[in-house]
Each structure stands twice: as C-alpha cells, then as structure tokens.
Amino acid sequence: MPLELEVFPFHYSQVNKIIRENLKKGEREFILRGVNGHRYLLAGVSADIKVTIYGTPGLDLGAFMRGPVIRVFGNVQDGAGNTMDEGKIVIHGMAGDVVGYAMRGGKIHIYGDVGYRVGIHMKAYMEKIPVLIIGGKAGDFLGEYMAGGVIILLGMHTLYPERPIAGLFLGTGMHGGVIYIRGKIKESQLGLGLKPYPLDGSDEKLLEGYLKEYCEDFGLELSEVLKEDFIKIIPYTHRPYGKLYAY
C-alpha cells in the first residue's frame, strides 16, 4: 500500500522528514497530494522508491537524489534534478529553469516546455549516462558547459508555437555529450564553434531507445515523434582550454 499524504499544511522539511521516516520503516511507494511550491522534495534521498506527486513542486525537486522514480502530475519550478545521481523524474507538464544542472545519472522526462539554462554541465562517467528529454521548447543556454550525457529536445508540446525550438547560446562551452534536436535550428542559435550534424545509424538506434521509454511514460506514439528528422550537436573539442595558455 503506498503512503498517501496530503502535504498542503506541511513545510517542505516536514514532508521530507515524513518520507524519510517511512522509508526507514520499509515504505517504498508514496503519493503526495496538494504539493504547492514545496521545495527540495526527495532531496538527497538514496533509495529505490516510487513517488507520485500531484500539484507543483518547488525549487530543486529531487536534488542530489539517488534512486527515486518521481512522477509529477503538474508543472515543476526551477532546479528539478539538480546534481541528480540516479533515478527518474517524469513531469506531466512544464519545468522551470536549470533543470538537471550537473546531473550525472538517471533520467528526466518532461512533457512540455522548459525555461533557461537547462541541462547545464551534465556529465557522464562509465556506465552512468544522464538523459534529459524535453517534449516542448527550451530557453537560452540549453546544455551549456555540457560535459556528458544526452539531451533530446522535441519541441512538440509547447505553449509557445511562435517561438523557435530553443533559445540562443545552445551548447556554449560544451565539451562532452550530445544534444539531439527534432527539426532544425539556426546556426546563429548555437554556442561558439558548434555546428549541427545529421544523425548516423548508431544515433538513430540510441535515440529510438530513449524515445520509446519517453513515449511509454506519456502514452505517445513513437512513430509520431520520429516523423521529423533530428539533428545532433556535439562538441568541437573535448579540451576547450587546451590551447589557451602561455607558459
């Protein structure tokens, strides 16, 4: 039986405390209702648990977390998945700024749009490859300083049909990882030195795998998502500072 909690009257600290206490008792499934700007939910929680959230979680949902699978029915504020280690966040709505900052593992699936500075400084190590999929559009600085992992930008479910799929300075300072974009992007939107490339066979296989899971999360048709061609952005160097100095 999942633990159901009406969190509206509680401070975020109390909510996290209740979750941690019940975790110790062996509870593995939580349903939080009435979430309204509660910050840091599940921050630093290291456990394989399932959490369903109704409402709008506040800053840093699942920051530093290792393991939880969170499904949010609503939008989320800034900083979701900040320095997240393992686990998954599925957002049936939009997300704010700096989603997945320095994320090093796990997955974040977002149905709609995201704000600015999303996926900054994501990094991968060995078998840990973070994946961030955005169903809508993104603001400026998507994937800035990216050092590893995968960002997929679909631009499909958006509140802003008039806007370009991503803002400016996409991938600025990128030195690892890959960004896939459904459709086209102007080169002027990319960070210094970056270029869009067509996909090769291995990209397509990878992309299909990631998108299959994404479509299952939101009940979407994979064939619909794959109807348009994708491009990819990869770093032009892994050593951006390699030739900067005089000794």
Next chain:
Amino acid sequence: MATPQWSKFFPDFYIERLWDKCIKCRRCVSECSYEAHIWDSKKKTLLEDHSKCVGCHRCEAFCPTKALIIKRHPSDFREHALWTPWFIKNIYKQADQGGVLLTSTGCALPYKNYFDHLVLDACQVTNPPIDPLREPMELRTYIGPKPESLEIEEVNGKFRLKKKLPPLIRVEAPILFAAMSYGAISLHVHQGLARAARDLGILYNTGEGGLHASLYEYGPNTIVQCASGRFGLHVDYLNAGVAIEIKIGQGAKPGIGGHLPGEKVTEEISKTRMIPVGSDALSPAPHHDIYSIEDLRGLIFALKEATEYKKLVFVKIAAVHNVAAIASGIVRAGADAVVIDGLKGGTGAAPTMFRDNIGIPIELAISAVDKRLRAEGIRHRTSIIASGGIRCSADVVKAIALGADAVYIGTAALIAVGCTMCQRCFTGKCPWGIATNNPELMKRLPPEVAYEKIYNLVKGWTHEIKEMLGAMGINSIESLKGNRDKLRAVGLTKEEMEILEVKHAGE
C-alpha cells in the same frame, strides 16, 4: 626557418655545477621532472638546459655531493624601473605563444601587507601575563551560528538550556586546512592533511575534486566542497564530512572558475571526480543555479535538506571591493560560516593577471566584514573563516583580533611538506611530489611524511599562539576574537586604521 622563441633565450635560473664535486651519478637527471639536467651518453657528461629550470631546488637538495647551486640567472637586462625583467619576459612568452599567462600560488606583487603593519600587545607590571605551560590556555573554537540569547531553566535543582543549540563544529585550534583539491595536489598530501587534521582536532577541506575512497574515514575532520563543476558530488560525499562548503570564489582568481587540465585527469582522479580520463574538468565561474542571494539560499538549503540539517554549510568567496555587503547577504542566505579568501590566497593554477591584480587584502576584508555584521546585529549568526597569505602564527593571532573566528592555511601547509614556491603547480610535474598525481613523482612524498610535517607545523603554531595570548593576559582565543585593542598600527594611514578599527602605536 623556425620562428625564434624569445622566452627560451633568457632563462630565469642558472644551474651551476661544481665539477670538482660532481661524481656524474646522474641523480640530478632523475630528480628533475622538467628535464633541465641532461645526460650526454656519447660524451659521458652532464649538460644543463637552464631555460627548463623552474627553480624548485630539488636537484640541489638531493645531489649527494652538493655539487649543484641553483641561482637567479646572472645575465641581466639593463636596469629600468618600469620595464623590469618580469614584464619583459612575460611579453616574450605571450609573443611566442599567444596565450593567457598562467601561474600558481598567491599574489606575488609587493602590495602593502597589513599584517606587517600591525603589532600585538603584551602585559607589563599592572596586569600579569599568563604562562601557558602552567595554566590552561584554550584555543578551542566553535564554528557555526550561535543563538541570539540563551534560555536557561532549572530542573530538579539543575540548570540546563531550554532549547537545543544548533549543531556546531568543535575544533581544538582556530587553524583549518584550506580547500585544495585531489587533482591539484597529490593523494598523499590529502592523506597527510586528513590524518593531521584528525590528530590535531581540526578540519581539512577536500576542495572541489571529490573525496577519494581512502579518506572517508576522516569524516569528522572533513569539510567537503561544492563548486560549480560539482565533481564527484553525490549523497555519500555530502554526508561524508561535518560541513559542506559552497565555493563561489577564490582569492587567487576572483571572478573566474577553475579547471583541471585533461593532462592531470588520471585514472584515479577520474574515478574520484567521476569524469572521463583526460578530459578537461571545468568549473565555470558562476554556479549556474545561483544568480542572487535568494538563489544562494536555495542551494544552501538544498544541501541542508539533502543532509537532514546535520551538516553546516559554509560559503566561500574571494575578498573583493564590496566584500562586506556580499558577506552580509551570505549570512542572511543562511550560511553557517563565511569563508573569505583574500588577494594573497593561493592556487594550483590561475591566470597571472588574476592572481596578482584582483581582490583586496584579507586583513581589510576581515575587519570590514566583521564590522558590517556587527553593525547589522548578525555577527553571531555566522563564523568568519579568513584565508589568503597566513604565513605564521602571529598572522593567525592578528586575523582573529581583526574579527575572524578561524583561519584556513593552504600554502603554509604545502611549504611544510617541502614546497619551495617555484610556482609551477599547474604543470602537474611537481618534483617534490606535492602538486602532482604522476605515480612516480607522488612517491617522493609519502603520506606519513606529509602527515608528520603538517602536524608539526600546526603543533608549533598552536604553542606560539598560546604564548602570545598568555603574554596579552588572555587565556582563551574567544577573548581575542575581534579584540582590536590588542593591535596597534605602525605606519598606516588614518583611513586604513579606520577600516581596520585599530589605533596607531603610541595611541
């Protein structure tokens, strides 16, 4: 024809080999990681490439017959007060390579060093000094926020505090080891620092390069750092120490981030930092989730929440023009300690222009911050940890009298393990085995030696501090904190004295 390299023509150092003493054992060749000593196998003799000598004195120290002397290169440019060899040679380097000048350690320019213009008081006749050998002398310091007031209640004839105090960190001396990352310095130095911190009852700081698996056992004496690159930062790491330090800035390079060059990202470093071998490890200048005091509060409480309020959160900044106002914001954001790193603060790698020209001296910053926090009635809500150019125990005493709770020492600890200040840490070739993770070079400084030297240094300093306190008639470091009456200025202007809140000698 190849373009001439001006910078190679005029070496900084001169390797003098005393041939009457040299036995051609080639120890110098094996000691020099910069390849300044060369064995000519055809002629069976030793040669020198002076242009490669960095002045680390390793060969000189280890030459079994003392046949080597490393000196400044005697070849001089014509004297000119403005265009000194420093500027000429820097221009040569940049004209040759077209890059940013890189260097290490702290500010090398002779700005006024305020510690050297402050003198301490001592008791004479009317108030007796205290002999620390005879009477207890307390250096114990508590880091963290103190309550505004204490409420005491009587229960069954016994008095006790009504409310529980917030968590504080107890250290046995107000001297902590500054953040130096594993990567910038060798694992052996980290091990030495950690062990010394444990035995001295103080703290060391992991820096931003993560925590090596072998060091988790030193948790109660560890501060872990959270910088913008978030390297090796995960739940176990956050919970490993007693405090988490958010690194915003560093005195040696305010306003820019750091980066560990790919050459230094070896297998072991890669494991600890959790990044691929050989890739540049970039820490961008800002944390991209922090653009305001409110955002900083966001990260402080994310860290507190993630560690269930068991850890203190420090915020480290470089001392810059508006340091007092910035520190006030940091305290209001909820930082349990503000770490201020001054102009003279060291580094493993920084652009020379930044190291030498940006930031303000730590003495002025400590006093300004302490004064501002007192004026705003929030001084008790935080501890001030000062760093950058603390060279001896008298500097520690002066820093505390100016308002710091404790100091960080970095460069001093490295000199204790044999650093000769050659200022080439960024090459990763440190011949003394300190600022390197080359497995061969690392062996030159075993962890036991690092431990012993660092331990000895702090032991000596703490004894000196006790003596100085005793001479002032004070028996606890608490009574020295912000006690500017124990300081007098020698040769400072009125304005400087106002900022430092000290009187002139004779007043």
